[in-house]
Structure formats: C-alpha cells, structure tokens
Amino acid sequence: MPVYNKGMKKKVISVSRHVMGGTPVFAGTRVPVQTLLDYLEAGDSIDEFLDGFPTVKRKQVIAFLEEAKGLAVRKAA
Numbered sequence: 001m002p003v004y005n006k007g008m009k010k011k012v013i014s015v016s017r018h019v020m021g022g023t024p025v026f027a028g029t030r031v032p033v034q035t036l037l038d039y040l041e042a043g044d045s046i047d048e049f050l051d052g053f054p055t056v057k058r059k060q061v062i063a064f065l066e067e068a069k070g071l072a073v074r075k076a077a
Contacts, residue, residue, distance in 0.1 A: 012063045026064070029055040036061060 014027040024033045031053045039049040046061055 012060045012067070026056045026060050029053070031056050033064065036064070 011027045013024050013033055015022055015024050019025060020030055020032060025031055026033065026036075035053065036049055036056075039052075040046075046058070050056060050058060050061070
C-alpha cells in the first residue's frame with residue numbers, strides 16, 4: 001500500500017525495481033525508509049536524519065510516521 005502525503009496527494013514512499021533494487025525509498029530520492037528507522041532506533045532525531053539526507057523533506061518523514069502510527073493503532077485494535 002503506497003503512503004501518500006495527505007496535504008498534496010503525493011506519494012511519500014516509492015518502490016521500483018529500478019531504484020535501489022525495489023527497496024522502499026522516500027519518493028524522489030534514493031534514501032531507503034529503513035535508514036530513517038535505523039536512525040530513530042539508534043536514538044537520533046528526525047533533524048539529524050534530515051541533516052544527513054537533505055533530499056528527504058520533513059513532510060515526507062512526518063507523513064510516513066503518521067501512516068506507520070495509523071497502521072500500528074489499527075493492528076492493535
């Protein structure tokens with residue numbers, strides 16, 4: 001299921017076999033979503049992630065995290 005930015009109806013996550021071999025990445029970049037999760041798991045902030053990967057926009061990160069939260073809440077219910 002694609003993740004969209006609610007305000008713009010634009011894809012936040014992209015999956016293509018032509019980009020990073022099909023690894024889910026932030027749309028318009030080659031930055032894997034897993035990299036954000038690794039940063040957060042290590043205790044780094046969103047700002048630290050964005051500093052390291054300036055092609056990713058804050059709104060993409062927020063939209064992704066909101067969707068992940070929604071999926072987690074629906075699964076738990």
